[in-house]
Amino acid sequence: MRVSEGGIELDVPAESTEGVEAPVFYNPGQELNRDLTIALLRTFREERESRARTYLDAMTASGVRGIRAAADGWEATGVDRDERAVSLARENASRNGVEESFSVVREDANAFMYGCGRDMDSALDVIDLDPYGTPMPFADAAFANARNLVCVTATDTAPLCGAHLQSGIRSYSAVPRNTEYHAEMGVRTLLSALARTAARYDVGVTPLCTYARNHYVRTFLELDHRASAADSTLDALGFLDHCEDCLFRTATRGLIADPVEQCPICGGKRVLTAGPLWLDSYRDREFVRSVRDRIPESFGTAERARDLCETVAGELDVPHHYDQHRLCKEWSLPANAMDDFLATLRAAGYEATPAHYGGTTFKTDADVSEIRAATADALGS
Numbered sequence: 111m112r113v114s115e116g117g118i119e120l121d122v123p124a125e126s127t128e129g130v131e132a133p134v135f136y137n138p139g140q141e142l143n144r145d146l147t148i149a150l151l152r153t154f155r156e157e158r159e160s161r162a163r164t165y166l167d168a169m170t171a172s173g174v175r176g177i178r179a180a181a182d183g184w185e186a187t188g189v190d191r192d193e194r195a196v197s198l199a200r201e202n203a204s205r206n207g208v209e210e211s212f213s214v215v216r217e218d219a220n221a222f223m224y225g226c227g228r229d230m231d232s233a234l235d236v237i238d239l240d241p242y243g244t245p246m247p248f249a250d251a252a253f254a255n256a257r258n259l260v261c262v263t264a265t266d267t268a269p270l271c272g273a274h275l276q277s278g279i280r281s282y283s284a285v286p287r288n289t290e291y292h293a294e295m296g297v298r299t300l301l302s303a304l305a306r307t308a309a310r311y312d313v314g315v316t317p318l319c320t321y322a323r324n325h326y327v328r329t330f331l332e333l334d335h336r337a338s339a340a341d342s343t344l345d346a347l348g349f350l351d352h353c354e355d356c357l358f359r360t361a362t363r364g365l366i367a368d369p370v371e372q373c374p375i376c377g378g379k380r381v382l383t384a385g386p387l388w389l390d391s392y393r394d395r396e397f398v399r400s401v402r403d404r405i406p407e408s409f410g411t412a413e414r415a416r417d418l419c420e421t422v423a424g425e426l427d428v429p430h431h432y433d434q435h436r437l438c439k440e441w442s443l444p445a446n447a448m449d450d451f452l453a454t455l456r457a458a459g460y461e462a463t464p465a466h467y468g469g470t471t472f473k474t475d476a477d478v479s480e481i482r483a484a485t486a487d488a489l490g491s
């Protein structure tokens with residue numbers, strides 16, 4: 111079956127659009143992820159590191175990411191351990207006339223990354239990890255061998271957000287907790303684990319852009335190869351305490367947990383502690399706006415991708431969010447329009463912005479009792 115996206119044409123298995131397992135993976139639903147990646151790579155090279163030229167699509171499948179990167183001026187390599195994927199990726203490279211700038215290798219991704227890392231002539235400026243499920247089995251090799259940027263997709267959202275607790279603990283060496291801000295819990299669990307992995311190689315990370323959508327988390331981490339940068343990165347870690355009774359939550363920096371035993375708002379004892387989590391910002395506001403400005407109209411997801419960038423860039427830097435409907439249910443009050451709800455909070459002197467996790471999600475510097483006091487009249491109590 112022939113598909114086109116981002117100006118390239120690909121042959122992909124027909125099963126890809128039929129919701130059944132295909133011999134080679136291609137998910138049309140990830141086009142937004144790939145559109146954003148191409149715009150972000152462009153922005154990175156133009157604004158952050160003009161010397162960046164090589165891009166490793168470490169799990170290439172149909173070759174779609176590597177081919178799109180090659181068509182956009184990168185010296186790209188696609189790796190896959192599956193023979194059928196390698197053949198298809200090569201055919202797709204020829205179809206798009208990028209065989210010179212996109213080579214495809216059949217190898218285990220970790221073996222390939224360590225092989226390149228030992229050969230300074232073929233250093234990897236950008237490494238993109240897009241495996242099935244957790245990316246953690248590939249994170250060490252990526253941080254040990256990437257020069258400028260590591261891009262990561264994680265699709266194991268149930269372990270990441272604490273819904274599958276033991277699996278989350280095993281994969282991420284952290285304790286995620288199942289809250290109503292589950293996608294953000296996943297974002298902060300993933301970033302924490304990646305930052306701690308990078309630190310083992312004396313590499314500090316700065317998240318340039320991170321978002322959660324459609325059952326996956328995506329992040330782009332700029333690297334700083336200094337032990338002091340790794341130390342500073344670890345300062346971003348800490349713990350979140352969350353009251354299951356009144357939905358109060360609070361964040362504490364540091365690598366040693368000091369769990370809150372009793373909720374300071376309602377006195378409840380059902381307080382969950384999650385961590386270590388990434389508590390700093392998960393994006394560079396101005397960088398994300400630059401990415402938005404580089405999404406061409408021709409990209410299939412241009413409008414959605416720009417909207418996502420706008421919301422992610424505009425979010426308040428608070429390490430959790432609220433869901434207006436969840437709060438209203440808790441308070442047995444009817445929900446009003448989000449714009450009005452946020453305006454009421456702002457009028458009461460708090461900061462409040464929409465969050466990208468869903469139409470009823472928002473971030474604010476007010477705590478849960480302050481949100482209730484500020485909005486109760488407007489909600490009709």
Ligand SMILES: C[S@@+](CC[C@H](N)C(=O)[O-])C[C@H]1O[C@@H](n2cnc3c(N)ncnc32)[C@H](O)[C@@H]1O
Nearest residue numbers: 135169170171190191192195218219240241242
């Ligand atoms: C989710 S797909 C990649 C999708 C692709 N990046 C895209 O955007 O369409 C995962 C791919 O990783 C490959 N893979 C899984 N484990 C691998 C490993 N250890 N080394 C190399 N490739 C691997 C699989 O064969 C599969 O083709």
